[in-house]
Amino acid sequence: MTAQPAGKLITVAGIDGAGKSTLAAALHGALKDAGHDAVLIGKHTTEVPADAALSAYLDSLNAVVYRRDQAVGAACGDHYWLFALAAWYSLQDRLVIQPALQAGTHVILDNAHHKITARYAASPGVPAGLARQVFAHLTPADLVLFLQVTPEEALRRKGGFTPLEAGRTGSTGQAFVSYQDDVGTRLREQAGQEGWETIDVTALSPGSVLDQALAMLKTRLGIA
Numbered sequence: 114m115t116a117q118p119a120g121k122l123i124t125v126a127g128i129d130g131a132g133k134s135t136l137a138a139a140l141h142g143a144l145k146d147a148g149h150d151a152v153l154i155g156k157h158t159t160e161v162p163a164d165a166a167l168s169a170y171l172d173s174l175n176a177v178v179y180r181r182d183q184a185v186g187a188a189c190g191d192h193y194w195l196f197a198l199a200a201w202y203s204l205q206d207r208l209v210i211q212p213a214l215q216a217g218t219h220v221i222l223d224n225a226h227h228k229i230t231a232r233y234a235a236s237p238g239v240p241a242g243l244a245r246q247v248f249a250h251l252t253p254a255d256l257v258l259f260l261q262v263t264p265e266e267a268l269r270r271k272g273g274f275t276p277l278e279a280g281r282t283g284s285t286g287q288a289f290v291s292y293q294d295d296v297g298t299r300l301r302e303q304a305g306q307e308g309w310e311t312i313d314v315t316a317l318s319p320g321s322v323l324d325q326a327l328a329m330l331k332t333r334l335g336i337a
Contacts (some may be wrong), residue, residue, distance in 0.1 A: 118154070120150070120214040121334050124225035126300060127260035128293045129278045130267025132314055133320060136260065137223035139323045140330075144219055152213055154205070156224040161208045171208060174201055179318055183276065193236040199247035202226050204250045214252070218337065226251060231299035236331065237281065256333050257309045258326050259300065264293035266315050 123140065124131040134155070138241065141153035156179055159172040178194075178201045213220050226248045239320070263326070268289050280292035283310035304311055310329045314322050330336040 116215040117215075120216070120218040120220060120223060121254045121255040121336065122214060122220045123258065124222040124227070125258045126227040126295045126303075126309075127261065127262065128262075128264065128267055129274065130226070130271040130293075131262045132261040132270070132319065133260060134223050135319050136258065136322055136326060137221050139319065140326055141221045143327060144221070144336070145202075147337070149219055150217060151219040151221060153221045153223065154209060154213075155222075157207065157241040158209060162212065164208075165256065167208055171204055174204060174276075181229055187281065191233070195239055195244060195247060196234060198226075198229055202229075202248060202251060210252055222254070225257075226301055227263075227300065228258065228296070229291060231296045231303065231311065232280070232282065233300075234299040235295040256329065257304075257306075258329065259304050259309050259311045259312045260307070260322070261297070261301075261310065261311055262315050264290040264297065269294060274294060 115239050125140075126139045136199075137155070141151055144151035157175060159168055159175050161167040161171060163298055178197050209223065210220055230244050230248060230278075231242075233239050234241040251273060258295075271278075272287045278293070279288040280295075282288045282292055303309070310333065312322060312325050312329075
């Protein structure tokens with residue numbers, strides 16, 4: 114009996130406002146339309162197939178990490194949130210992503226950990242090596258699509274931003290631009306790793322970005 118080929122893990126990286134969620138959703142739709150088994154997994158994906166208890170537990174952890182008051186988040190400090198995020202990513206990887214890949218389903222992962230490590234690398238409060246270590250065990254992506262965009266264009270697209278998206282450095286547009294520029298630099302340092310492909314999306318329409326991404330899936334992963 115022939116073993117089921119494993120699915121491919123495709124993640125999308127970039128600064129806030131680069132269009133990661135837009136591309137991830139479009140890729141998922143395109144793969145499904147082409148007849149592939151594919152799932153879109155984001156930061157609020159907590160369903161563990163056929164296991165209501167694990168789904169409920171994963172959802173409770175998601176609530177701690179993502180559905181809390183911003184003032185509470187600021188009070189807890191960088192080290193706490195690093196380990197809380199590591200717990201969230203670890204469980205989602207183990208309970209949702211790995212089983213899907215083993216079943217032969219391609220996974221499109223929106224909000225992967227790459228931006229988290231870039232943010233911590235841009236922060237003086239936590240050693241960059243520690244941030245890398247707590248995510249090092251996660252399933253490596255078969256392809257990381259790195260969307261490059263200028264912070265100014267990202268701000269224009271978003272229209273507004275949260276204090277976290279400005280690194281809690283201020284409430285002005287310049288605070289967002291300065292912080293995202295630093296995070297973008299840290300992401301470009303990661304982009305030298307194997308499996309990364311860069312798309313400069315600054316002047317591209319969402320459709321053109323999707324076309325380039327699909328071409329990379331075909332050449333890099335053999336997914337037509």
